[in-house]
Amino acid sequence: MVTPSDYPTGALLADETPGDNAPALSVSELSGALKRTVEDRFGHVRVRGEISGFKRHVSGHCYMALKDDKAVIDGVIWKGQAASLRFRPEDGIEVIATGKLTTYPGRSKYQIIIDRMELAGQGALMALLDKRRRMLAAEGLFDEERKVALPFVPRVIGVVTSPTGAVIRDILHRLADRFPSQVLVWGVPVQGEGAAEKVAAAVNGFSAMAEGGPLPRPDLVIVARGGGSIEDLWAFNEEVVVRAVAACTIPIISAVGHETDTTLCDFAADRRAPTPTAAAEMAVPVRAELLGYLDTLGHRSMRCARRYHERGAERFTATARRLPTPDTLLGPQRQKLDDLGERLPRALSQRLAVARGDLAHAAGALRPRLLGQRVERERATLDRLGRDLARSAAVPVADAARKLDRMPLRPTLVTGRLAEARAKLDALWRVAQSLNPDLVLRRGYARVEAEGHVVDSAAKAEAVGAMRLIFADGGVNVVATDAPPPSRPKPRPPRDPSLQPQLF
Incomplete structure (x- = not known):
């Protein structure tokens, strides 16, 4: 067997020894x-x-x-x-x-x-839950200001829960007992893989429903699940569910677990219910109690109206007692009328006697003979005046006097002639007023005069030189000059009292 000690140290080239059990590996x-x-x-x-x-x-x-x-x-x-x-x-x-x-x-x-x-372990799970709660709270998803009030009597209620569990049966039974309403159930799994995403999709689906669609839009949404361990309820702690509940445009109730169970979904919802049954009780009032309350209000209204009528009648009766009777009001007038009725015949008789005396006194001065004498005197006076006038104008006065005696005196002829003359005079005066040259001066015009005559042309103005401008409120003396006007208006310098102005 070849060992590492068999290899020479410090060799320059590596040799592959036959039978080597440790060949070089790549x-x-x-x-x-x-x-x-x-x-x-x-x-x-x-x-x-x-x-x-x-x-x-x-x-x-x-x-x-x-x-x-x-x-x-x-x-x-x-x-x-x-x-x-x-x-x-x-x-x-x-x-x-x-x-x-x-x-x-x-x-x-x-x-x-x-x-x-x-x-x-449980500690790690609670640490994750607390960390997520603090993160979402910092974003304002749990603020009370963003939560809305629940409708008093919702017409349509949407429920997000398992369609086969006992929760939906409890909710439907409780709603039927209290106030029967239309319920839309969006069935979703409430635990396990993918439960959080499906719950969030159901909440977003209810929120996206439009008014007047094939299905009625809910007035209230309930997210419900029965009790369980923290692992079973974990889907309602997921961020996707919390954000969907917070963003829902419909008032929403969270009813996840039992009384002691708390999820992040509860913090984001508008109201938290301890149980699904309690959520149904929060959603609708008791119909029988409402009817009883309405009956009570109706009876109270009737009693108030009756009491108001009775008190008004009492006040009217008390006021009528203090008013005087018709005999008391009309008694003095009736007595005065009787007195006047008794005095009237005596007053008429006395007045008739006085009138007869006045007529007898005046009848003496109205005798025909006295009137005839006065007419003869006036006629003689008129004849004398006529003769005098005839002598001066060679006019037959006697004929004129006889015509005057036969002509009746009619005042309407005189007044008619006066009215015609007055109308003609008014028309002539209006024409004279329209031709009055001083009236136009009130509208901003001026009349140019020189030596008592009107200057009506530029040639006459240059020939005359000194003129007078007549305005509605007076006249001003001016002098004509042929100097050209300035090309542009210049600011008017302060007036110096020592300088002689052109206008005088």
Whole structure:
């Protein structure tokens, strides 16, 4: 047998000795031999350690390191096994990985190919749960300000739960007892592989339903599951479920587990129910109690109206007692009317006697003989005036007097002539006013005068020189000049009292 001591030290060339039981191996041959040895010796191992440097590649494979306080080993989870994990691996979580050891010749490193991964005990699971809760709380998914109130009487209720479990039967039975409503059930698995994704898809599906679609949009959603261990309820602690519940546009109730069970889904929901049955009680009121309450309100309304009517009648009666009676109000007027009725005949008789005396007194002055004498005197006076007028104008006054005696006196003829004359005078005055040259001066015009005459052309203005502008409120003296106007307006300088202005 050849041993290492048989090889000469310090040889320059390596010799292959016939019968050598340790031939030189290539690097690939040595790596392959190591790989087969490690895989045969450690074909099934379970390793406990803390995850460090976890990374999910775009291909779906997961790479990480498992470490304790003294050593580190690399780990790989292929895409197929990564999809079946019950939880999402994160740095700092202590786990128990099951798989086989192998080597990676490209880096001369050994690693564990993980087929299954579990949390290392209840403490590790609670640590993961607390870490995830703090992360989601920091994003504001659990804030009370973002939660909305539940509808008082929802018409349609959506339920996300297992379609074959006792939970849906309890919810339906409780709803039928309290307030029968339309229920849409979205059946999903509530534990096991893929349960979290299907629960989140159901919540998002209810939230995406449009009004007026083939199925009515729920007014309220209940996410429900019966009791169980923390592992059984873990699907409702997954981040995908929590985010779906927080983003739901429909008010949502979380009813996962029993009274003492708490999941992250409970924190994200608008209301948490201790049990699925309690969720049904929160969702709808008791119909019988509502009807009884409405009856009570109706009776109270009737009593209030009756009481108001009775009190109004009492106030009216009390007020009517204090009002005076018709006899009290009309008694003095009736007595006054009787007194006036008795005084009226006496007053009429007395007034008639006075009128007769006045008529007898005036009748003496209305005798025909006295009136005839006065007419004769007036006629004589008129004849005398006519003769005087005839002598001066050679007009037959006697004929004119006789015509005047026969002409009746009609005032309407005089007033009519006056009205016609007044209308003609008004028309002439309006024409005169329209031709008045001073009226247009009130509208901003001016009249140019020189030496008492109107200047109506530029030639006359240059010939005259000094003129006067007549405005509505007075006149101004001006002097005509042939200087051209300035090309552009200049700012007006301050007025100097010592300078002589052109206007005077």
